[in-house]
Amino acid sequence: MKKKGLLFALCLFLCISFSSAQAMAAESPSYSLSLTSNQTQVGSQVRVVVKGTHVTDLFGYEIRLSYDTTHLRFIKGTSPMNGFSVPAIVKEGQVVFAHTKVGKLPGDSGDVELASFTFENLLEGPAEIKLVQVKEVTSAMQAATVTSDSKLAMDITPKLGMVITFSDMANHWAQKAVERAASLGIVNGYDDGTFQPDGKVTRAEFTAMLVRAISLTSKDAQNMQFSDIDDIPQWAKAYIFEAASAGVVTGYEDHSFGADRLISRAEMAVMVARAIGLEINSDEAVSFADEDQIPAWALQEIKASRKAGLIQGRDNNFFVPDDQATRAEAAVLILAAYDNFQSANER
Numbered sequence: 001m002k003k004k005g006l007l008f009a010l011c012l013f014l015c016i017s018f019s020s021a022q023a024m025a026a027e028s029p030s031y032s033l034s035l036t037s038n039q040t041q042v043g044s045q046v047r048v049v050v051k052g053t054h055v056t057d058l059f060g061y062e063i064r065l066s067y068d069t070t071h072l073r074f075i076k077g078t079s080p081m082n083g084f085s086v087p088a089i090v091k092e093g094q095v096v097f098a099h100t101k102v103g104k105l106p107g108d109s110g111d112v113e114l115a116s117f118t119f120e121n122l123l124e125g126p127a128e129i130k131l132v133q134v135k136e137v138t139s140a141m142q143a144a145t146v147t148s149d150s151k152l153a154m155d156i157t158p159k160l161g162m163v164i165t166f167s168d169m170a171n172h173w174a175q176k177a178v179e180r181a182a183s184l185g186i187v188n189g190y191d192d193g194t195f196q197p198d199g200k201v202t203r204a205e206f207t208a209m210l211v212r213a214i215s216l217t218s219k220d221a222q223n224m225q226f227s228d229i230d231d232i233p234q235w236a237k238a239y240i241f242e243a244a245s246a247g248v249v250t251g252y253e254d255h256s257f258g259a260d261r262l263i264s265r266a267e268m269a270v271m272v273a274r275a276i277g278l279e280i281n282s283d284e285a286v287s288f289a290d291e292d293q294i295p296a297w298a299l300q301e302i303k304a305s306r307k308a309g310l311i312q313g314r315d316n317n318f319f320v321p322d323d324q325a326t327r328a329e330a331a332v333l334i335l336a337a338y339d340n341f342q343s344a345n346e347r
Contacts, residue, residue: 027053027054028054028146029052029053029054029055029056029136029146030052030053030054030146030148031050031051031052031053031114031131031134031146031148031150032050032051032053032131032148032150033048033049033050033051033129033130033131033150033151033152034048034049034051034152035047035048035049035152036048036049036116036235036238040121040154040155040156040157041121041156041157041158042121042122042123042124042156042157042158043120043121044120044121044184044185045075045118045119045120045121045185045212046072046118046119046121046154047116047117047118047238048065048116048117048118048119048129048152049113049115049116049117049238050063050065050113050114050115050116050117050131050134051111051112051113051114052111052112052113052114052134053111054110054111055108055109055110055111055112055136056107056109056138057106057107057108057109057138057139057140058107058108058109058112058114058136058137058138059100059101059105059106059107059108059137059138059139059141060083060098060099060100060101060136060137061098061099061100061114061134061135061136061137062096062097062098062134062135063077063095063096063097063098063114063115063131063133063134064094064095064096064131064132064133064134064135065094065095065097065117065129065130065131065132066093066094066095066129066130066132067093067094067095067119067127067128067129067130068093068126068127068128068129069093070122070123070125070127071121071122071123071124071125071126071127071156072119072120072121072122072127072129073119073120073122074088074090074095074117074118074119075118075119075120075215076088076117076118076215076216076218076242077095077097077115077116077117077118078115078116078218078238078241078242078245079097079099079114079115079116079238079241080113080115080116080232080234080237080238080240080241081099081101081108081112081113081114082101082102082105082225082229083099083100083101083102084099084100084101084102085097085098085099085218085245086098086099087218094132095117097115097117099114099115100137101139105139106139107138107139113234113237113238114134115238116238116242117129121154121156122156123156124156124157124158125155125156126153126154126155126156127153127154127155127156128151128152128153128154129151129152129154130149130150130151130152131148131150131151132147132148133145133146133147133148134146134148163179163183164179164182164183164189165179166178166179166182166189166193166194166195167192167193167194168194168195168196168197169195169197172197172328173328174197174328174329174331174332177328177331177332177335177336178195178197178328178331178332180335181213181331181334181335181338182195184213184335184338185212186209186212186213186331186334186335186338187209187327187330187331187334195327195328196327197326197327197328197331198326198327198328199326199327200262200324200325200326200327201262201263201268201324201325201326201327201330202259202260202261202262202263203249203257203258203259203260203261203262203263203267204232204233204236204239204240204259204260205236205263205330206263206267206268206271206325206330206334207236207239207240207243207248207249207271208235208236208239209330209331209334210243210248210271210272210275210334210337211239211242211243212239213334213335213337213338213341214275214276214337214338214341215341216242216243216246216248216275217246218242218245218246225255226244226251226255226256226257227251227254227255227256228256228257228258228259229257231259231260232257232259233259236259240257240259243271243275244257246274246275247274248271248274248275249271262324262325263324263325263330264321264322264323264324264325265311265319265320265321265322265323265324265325265329266294266295266298266302266321266322267298268325268329268330268333269298269301269302269305269310269311269321269333270297270298270301270302272305272310272333272334272337273301273302273304273305273310274301275337275341276337276340276341276344278301278304278305278308279304280300280301280303280304281300281303281304281307282300282303284303284304284306284307285303286299286302286303286306286319287306287317288302288306288313288317288318288319289313289316289317289318289319290318290319290320290321291319293319293320293321293322294319294321295321298321302319302321308340309336310333310336310337310340311333
């Protein structure tokens with residue numbers, strides 16, 4: 001009997017020890033800031049991402065940031081997570097942004113990108129953005145607050161006439177537009193100093209370019225449910241969800257986004273027309289030689305883009321709506337949209 005009691009006690013001790021070891025081995029969640037767009041000149045924008053590591057069952061959250069209001073202006077916050085975002089509350093140099101999933105879904109675990117925040121550089125000099133805290137909510141509605149000392153220090157510089165050139169753009173028909181778009185931080189080249197103007201553009205890449213160029217406004221609370229969300233590259237999620245919540249991009253009939261699909265000229269024209277809010281007039285003439293080949297879902301936006309001078313035809317005035325767009329064509333179109341948007345907001 002005494003022997004059985006000792007065995008029971010030993011088993012109990014081992015179980016308790018094992019549970020304690022598991023608890024000690026489990027990493028506590030932590031949150032940090034990082035820059036995804038580091039344009040430090042006055043008038044340019046910086047994009048800051050909040051990331052979590054060792055997160056467990058994150059169903060919803062509330063992020064609190066502080067920032068230097070003398071040098072920075074808060075523009076917007078978006079989340080790449082499925083669900084519903086509450087519009088950011090901005091007061092006295094602090095931003096409070098909340099987001100939650102909806103329905104009977106599991107929370108996210110592991111390393112998670114929570115949100116992206118965009119700021120405009122107002123004045124030259126040192127500036128700081130700090131992550132104050134993150135309030136976590138699990139799918140079981142259990143809440144916890146994690147404080148953070150993560151911060152980003154920037155040195156905002158005067159606005160200069162910066163020119164970026166590419167080794168393969170000399171005498172190219174789109175040279176000036178591509179170099180200007182690159183100088184504005186809208187498009188990027190490759191590590192070898194080339195732009196590769198004839199390369200193709202994916203839907204994710206074009207969406208990112210467009211969001212960098214145009215300050216979008218959410219039409220409705222964000223509630224995006226793309227069926228292939230796990231296939232969207234992490235770097236592109238914030239851009240895609242920002243564009244989706246503004247009504248600029250939608251999924252296909254199967255509810256997928258198709259981030260890696262090459263974008264067509266028709267898709268490109270539609271996205272730009274929506275982004276800058278072009279007026280749609282169904283009586284407008286298209287005046288492309290292949291008008292009968294333009295799909296009905298894109299026709300009105302292509303008409304509006306043509307009237308605004310944003311798009312042109314290819315050889316013999318053919319628009320070729322289903323052809324895949326090149327990097328040069330994408331840069332030229334987005335720069336034209338940028339100029340149109342800036343001009344409209346100055347009136």
